[in-house]
Amino acid sequence: MEPLVKLSGIIKQFPNVVALKEVDFSLREGEVHSLVGENGAGKSTLMNVLYGVIQPDRGDIFIRGEKQHFHSARDAMNLGIGMVHQEFMLAPTMTVLENIILGFEPTKRSVLDYDLAYEQITELSREYGLAVRPESKIMDNSVGEAQRVEILKALYRGAEVLILDEPTAVLTPQETDELFRVIASLKQHGKTVIFISHKLQEVMEISDRITVMRDGKVQGTLDVADATKEKLAVLMVGREVFLNIKAASTKAGPVVLDVRGISARGRRKLSELTDVSFQVRAGEILGIAGVDGNGQSELVEALTGLGRVDQGEILISGTPITNLSPGQIRKKRVAHIPEDRNTSGLCKEMTIGENLIAITLDQPPLSKHGVIRSREVNELAAKLVKEYDIRPANHRIRTANLSGGNKQKVIVAREVSEDADLLIAAHPTRGVDIGSIEFIRSILLAQREQGKAILLVSADLEEIMSLSDRIAVMYEGKIMGIVPAAEANERVLGLMMAGATYDEATQGKGDEVIEA
């Protein structure tokens, strides 16, 4: 059978990387085809080529055997190709309906025909089981809802092939299950789906075929029957990896961080902190799980002095630090790996070395009477670059030129080498390559062995479960409960991430809570 889509010899060069190196890819009509690979492997770029928003330097696109030249997404759309991007293309202040019809608006005597649009959308939504509220504004929708809007938008535009770029990265496990039901229904209706992910479990669950990419090249395409997680991991990384590396829990020591009933204003209603309490002891990792935007950022800001606390108290080893400045809090032996390495973790215009010493610069031996001692600085920087395997191994390079993983290692090196009592790590491995993930996780565990208290905030459940001794789940600015790692599983945590308490989640009442 002739493939529905065939990409052949695609090459795409960006200013400082070759993102695609002669990629071949083919798609059969009616299949669910997964595209897996580490961050930066070129998955999104390849799909943007198929969707017409990136023009390849070389290579051909065939749709049903016919060679095509796409100048814009509109050209691809006209041939039935639709894409849901990693970052949603939805205007928050506009309604669901308006977002769906944009560019393909029905009219009656040159006036927008909202009634017809409403009918068409409800019809589609019923057909594929994609529940949406057409008249609500996008900003009043949850992430899961917004994703359904995006899928509807593609269908409304007549998509026969649907590209979903890492759709599960932002979902709770239950929302993921629901998305999988939608994908099944799309397949049933004869649609073809390209599903991008780097979670191998998911991929094994829903695909017919799987294509693995690494470093701008396709490593192979497998039928799901022939694939195993191990095989895929080796193709993805090029060697065997060990991500579940947790050693047995050591004895936790005295309380280092004590958070007592804090409340704080949020960026939006859902992330307002309400009466948050927990403790982290020396020698333990407390994981904070939750869907992004449920108050995790506000919590970290409150703890590090970057945001104000309205009520409650925060103590470090018994000393109150509530509403002190970030500098004062650091002096109480608190280190912080910020959630966004590009805007708050690093000064991108400065070198690796300058970023590494940014915090201890005002203390001897790095400076004396306000004058920097370059020999000591260079020695320390070179030592850290080596210890933390930062590449390229030259501390005089500007951090802007580093890959995500190496940027993150610079931050980890700086914060860990501070030798603080409490390490607050916010999304320490988000968007970095598997090699760096492995490395950063092993460092966090080593810190725990050394008796540090670690607060780990992450939206990646697998990470939380594989590192934490105890797991606190946040939902709408509250802690839904704290679960010992031994009793945690994806289902229970997932239900709590959607608003169930621990008891509800374990007694199977959680599903009702979510329905309500």
Place this chain on the structure above:
Amino acid sequence: MFSLSEIFTLTLIRATVRMSTPILLAALGLIVTELANITNIGVEGIMLVSAFIAVAASYWSGSWVVGILAAVVAGVLIAALMALIHLKFKADVFVAGIAINLFSLAFTRFLLKNWFGVAGSFYSPRISPIPRINLSFLQIHPVIDTLFNNYNLMDYLAIVLVFVFNFLIYKTVWGLRLRFTGVHPAAVETGGISVTTKKLQALLISGVLGGLAGAHLSLGYTTQFIENMTNGRGFIGVAAMYFGGVAPITTWLASLFFGFTEGVGARLQTMGFPSQFILMMPYVATVFAITFSMIRQQKKLTQKQPF
């Protein structure tokens, strides 16, 4: 002291409407550009050049229609220049706007000297003004007649345009795409629509409206050209646009509010109030209005951030 009833008379309402018209016309154009995420402060300069061109064209042709048309053409040309600077050469709109405003001030002063050999202002009985409109069906009652009848054609036109733009922005495909252009250009592009084209359209329309506003100042509101006669009305239009929440009908109300402060000012002045203080009033109101709308916008942003 003055009695309030002396200040608040029916003629004050008339003055309010009359003074709000140039602000309203400018603000309507500003709404269109703002929706496309362009804060076009260059409207002040567009109005000033258009006011001059309107007077010149009306003087030479003896026709106010020609005057208006010439003003609109001038407005569109300057807007096209801004589009070139901002959309093609990617200069900041604010900087482009300031440049246009400074240029317009000097340019009109130069033309005034060069074409008419005068400095400061130009008046001639040969300038044909935009007529007032007498709607006989409104003469049924003296109060109704005073309130609603015998305004300048442009006063009526501006109000009609409020509803025209309200319709265009909220009921047509063009308007929907325009509203998306400002808030999510990437969504517009992936919908197969060119963001640059939308922005160009918005700028040209603001040129048309700025042209009308200018023509009204020099051929309707008065019949003369005075150096810098816009006197910040374009900026007050910006304030009205924000105060009105970037929507035509509420912006109309905001323009009336600014027209009202000007009207009250003028009235108090005839009663012997210190004139500097009075002349300050619309600007003080502007500062308050802008502050108020910015606070409101900030609140909106902090309350509702998507995902």
